[in-house]
Amino acid sequence: MCECAIHTNEKDKWFGEKKFRLAHFFDQWWDEYCKDPKHFIKPEQYKAVQAIRSCRTEALGVDVYTCPSCGEETKVYHSCKNRFCPTCSWNDTVRWAEKVKGSMLNIPHRHVVFTLPHQLNFLIQRNKFLLLNTLMQASAETLKDWVNYKYHLRPGIISVLQTAGERKDPHFHTHMILSWGGIDKNGSLRQIKGNFVKYESISSKFRGIFEKKLIDFFDRGLLDHDFVDVVEFKRFIKRVNDKHWRIHFEEPINTPADVIRYIGSVFKTSMPE
16 A cells, blocks of 8 residues: 555645635636726736636646555646745745744744824825835834833834735734843843833824824925925824824733734735735
């Protein structure tokens, strides 16, 4: 009897084939949707969908392995390796998570989320590269300044940008892994005692850093906008100030593997924009 590892009672499911895959739904509805789409479909979106539909099919090729003992053949279809493919991107997520875990400080970590008010969405849509980079910089700067001011420590931070919510609507936020402690002025590793976080002050600092950069972009003419003049722009800023700049801290955990996997999954849950 053949003792090859890939031989099972359900040989077609040895790689974890699911009953329903995203490709199945694309095969059923995508062509029909493209005849009258509700939104403009970008070239990169067409490319991603085509890759997902072709993944692990004969369209991308197949390798045939024959057992030297019994002669049984197993077909392994090629993967698309597209980052938006749920199947292919998961392997990348696992590798990324293991790499990140190996470089983290040996102390508890917290999952932190910084979210921009939706009133900024229209401006971000027109200045994505500029303002999304600003979001990443402002959120990291906020945490570093806060930990340094309150605990006199230099923390470790890992950030991942996400641009959509669960319903794929515009929702600009960053997921972060924050070491609950850091390096002190003597170069020693020290853990933060207690879990208390004063959300109002951190939120206010985050808003102040982001808006200072936003105003600077406007003054330097780097912002694509429809404001008539600086007065209208400042009124817009005032309205945004009245909104809540949401931040969220999960409780510290000693083993950050689950947080890393969750944040890594951000890469594979969003279609390209």
